[in-house]
Amino acid sequence: MWYIKSTLKVLLKNPIIWILIIILAAIFAAPIYEPLRPAWILDEITREQSKEDYENAKTNYEFALKNQSFAQNLETEKQLFELKKNIYESTSSTEYFENNVMLIQAELYHFQSGRSIASESPYDLQAKLLYCVAMSSLGDAVNYPNSQxxxxxxxxxxxxxxxxxxxxxxxxxxxxxxxxxxxxxxxxxxxxxxxxxxxxxxxxxxxxxxxxxxxxxxxxxxxxxxxxxxxxxxxxxxxxxxxxxxxxxxxxxxxxxxxxxxxxxxxxxxxxxxxxxxxxxxxxxxxxxxxxxxxxxxxxxxxxxxxxxxxxxxxxxxxxxxxxxxxxxxxxxxxxxxxxxxxxxxxxxxxxxxxxxxxxxxxxxxxxxxxxxxxxxxxxxxxxxxxxxxx
Known part of the structure; x- marks a missing residue:
């Protein structure tokens, strides 16, 4: 043990070690002075995306109402419109993720029925479903605005x-x-x-x-x-x-x-x-x-x-x-x-x-x-x- 202790003491006196520690610590402290935005949080960017999805769903639903040839898709478009409206109007992180869970479940159901109403693959939807279910169970405490x-x-x-x-x-x-x-x-x-x-x-x-x-x-x-x-x-x-x-x-x-x-x-x-x-x-x-x-x-x-x-x-x-x-x-x-x-x-x-x-x-x-x-x-x-x- 004396050998290891002696070597470590000599290393601690070496300025190169301290310079290296300071450089690495500064690099990995980037989240403190360069905040990262998490992938899913209830902020203005998320709301803007939800608003865009809601308006697109509303347009599709109104188009199906006016055109009898799309009457068979009316129920589906109505369901999507209501679900995306609920997501857009969510007032808490828990509510936002719960509404996303219902939307993804509906999209997966239609996939299993042979009808695709989502732009993502079933595997992507399943991954999003896992994430949203877990996040909805955690509540609003994990809605971090940024990495700080x-x-x-x-x-x-x-x-x-x-x-x-x-x-x-x-x-x-x-x-x-x-x-x-x-x-x-x-x-x-x-x-x-x-x-x-x-x-x-x-x-x-x-x-x-x-x-x-x-x-x-x-x-x-x-x-x-x-x-x-x-x-x-x-x-x-x-x-x-x-x-x-x-x-x-x-x-x-x-x-x-x-x-x-x-x-x-x-x-x-x-x-x-x-x-x-x-x-x-x-x-x-x-x-x-x-x-x-x-x-x-x-x-x-x-x-x-x-x-x-x-x-x-x-x-x-x-x-x-x-x-x-x-x-x-x-x-x-x-x-x-x-x-x-x-x-x-x-x-x-x-x-x-x-x-x-x-x-x-x-x-x-x-x-x-x-x-x-x-x-x-x-x-x-x-x-x-x-x-x-x-x-």
């Missing part, structure tokens, strides 16, 4: 929308570099008496702890602001979206904790990846440059547009690659996501699969780093014996 009014849980679930978590994962590279430079320069008391394999374990453990603390420190100011200003929040706040044709429905707490766990596991993987490279290459500067290049490519590879274009994810190798799970928005969504939005067309990523894949890869990298270190020790001893024999 998000409580703690909802703010946590919204952070993955504001700025990509890849920034947090990428910051683990810098932490690993600082730990590597700190320990290899022997700035810690007693470093020379620690064996290579043990020192590798201590280095990786310290880097993983430091990376996780850095991520939590970067998110903490925004979360504390939300907690102090708006309270804890509502666990059951719904997050509904579509992924690979499947409707995903989770609550805000699941989104927040699931996303945070995936980010932390991803940072641990990146940390171990860099230390694996350090153990393989002796030259400090060369190993650092290669580690930065490799991990940067790994972190930002999923942003390549064609990365997720595979049509059969279940038989594809990308489901076993750790970088597939770095962008958590594709896995847990985020607060304010539109219920009909499809984040990935062909690939269905699961939170548990992400945690398993990242954990397995991290363990494999740790074993690889240990194996490389042990082999280097064996070869060094053999060379030493050979040199003694020549002497």
């Amino acid at each position: 009014n998000y409580p703690f849980i909802e703010m946590g679930a919204s952070l993955f929308e504001v700025r990509t978590p890849l920034l947090l994962i990428g910051s683990a590279i810098i932490v690993s570099l600082l730990v590597h430079f700190t320990t290899d320069e022997k700035k810690l008391l007693g470093i020379t008496v620690v064996g290579n394999t043990k020192r590798l374990f201590l280095q990786t453990t310290t880097s993983c702890i430091a990376s996780m603390l850095l991520i939590l420190a970067a998110l903490l100011p925004t979360l504390l602001f939300a907690l102090v200003k708006n309270g804890v929040g509502v666990i059951a706040y719904p997050i509904v979206f579509r992924r690979a044709g499947e409707i995903v429905s989770i609550n805000a707490l699941e989104c927040f904790l699931g996303g945070l766990l995936i980010v932390l596991c991803s940072a641990i993987f990146i940390t171990l990846c860099t230390h694996c490279i350090y153990s393989a290459i002796k030259h400090l500067l060369t190993s650092s440059l290669i580690a930065c290049a490799v991990t940067t490519v790994l972190v930002y590879l999923p942003l390549y547009p064609r990365y997720f274009s595979v049509r059969d994810f279940n038989t594809s190798l990308i489901r076993f690659l750790p970088m597939t799970y770095f962008d958590v928005r594709n896995i847990v969504g985020y607060l304010g996501i539109w219920p009909t939005l499809q984040v990935l067309k062909y690939v269905n990523l699961k939170p548990m699969a992400a945690l398993i894949v990242l954990t397995v890869w991290s363990f494999a990298l740790l074993l690889l780093a240990v194996g490389i270190t042990v082999l280097k020790q064996v070869f060094a001893k053999r060379r030493y014996v050979q040199l003694r024999q020549y002497d």
Whole structure:
């Protein structure tokens, strides 16, 4: 423990760490000074859209009244007109969502009867229905005007929308570099008496702890602001979206904790990846440059547009690659996501699969780093014996 404590103390004295924390905290505090508007709230924009839908329904109903050839559609047009009128005249968030539930149920009923009266697909309507049913049960307390009014849980679930978590994962590279430079320069008391394999374990453990603390420190100011200003929040706040044709429905707490766990596991993987490279290459500067290049490519590879274009994810190798799970928005969504939005067309990523894949890869990298270190020790001893024999 003395090794880890000493390394962390040295890191805390390094201004680069504090600069990095301040930059990341400022980036993820964007909801405070750049308020986001949630997808469904009862405001002027929503009312304007509801008014437009109501006026269109009124026009269609009046047209059906005047034209006998459309008499068979009269009841349907009347029903739509009344439902959209109720939505437009809603005076509370609960009433607004309850009226939307009735409208969507009517549209789905007509779909099942072989008549399409909605511009959206049945899957989109089902996603909207899930969202509206959940929102109507929560009442007016969750009608947030903007992200400055998000409580703690909802703010946590919204952070993955504001700025990509890849920034947090990428910051683990810098932490690993600082730990590597700190320990290899022997700035810690007693470093020379620690064996290579043990020192590798201590280095990786310290880097993983430091990376996780850095991520939590970067998110903490925004979360504390939300907690102090708006309270804890509502666990059951719904997050509904579509992924690979499947409707995903989770609550805000699941989104927040699931996303945070995936980010932390991803940072641990990146940390171990860099230390694996350090153990393989002796030259400090060369190993650092290669580690930065490799991990940067790994972190930002999923942003390549064609990365997720595979049509059969279940038989594809990308489901076993750790970088597939770095962008958590594709896995847990985020607060304010539109219920009909499809984040990935062909690939269905699961939170548990992400945690398993990242954990397995991290363990494999740790074993690889240990194996490389042990082999280097064996070869060094053999060379030493050979040199003694020549002497």
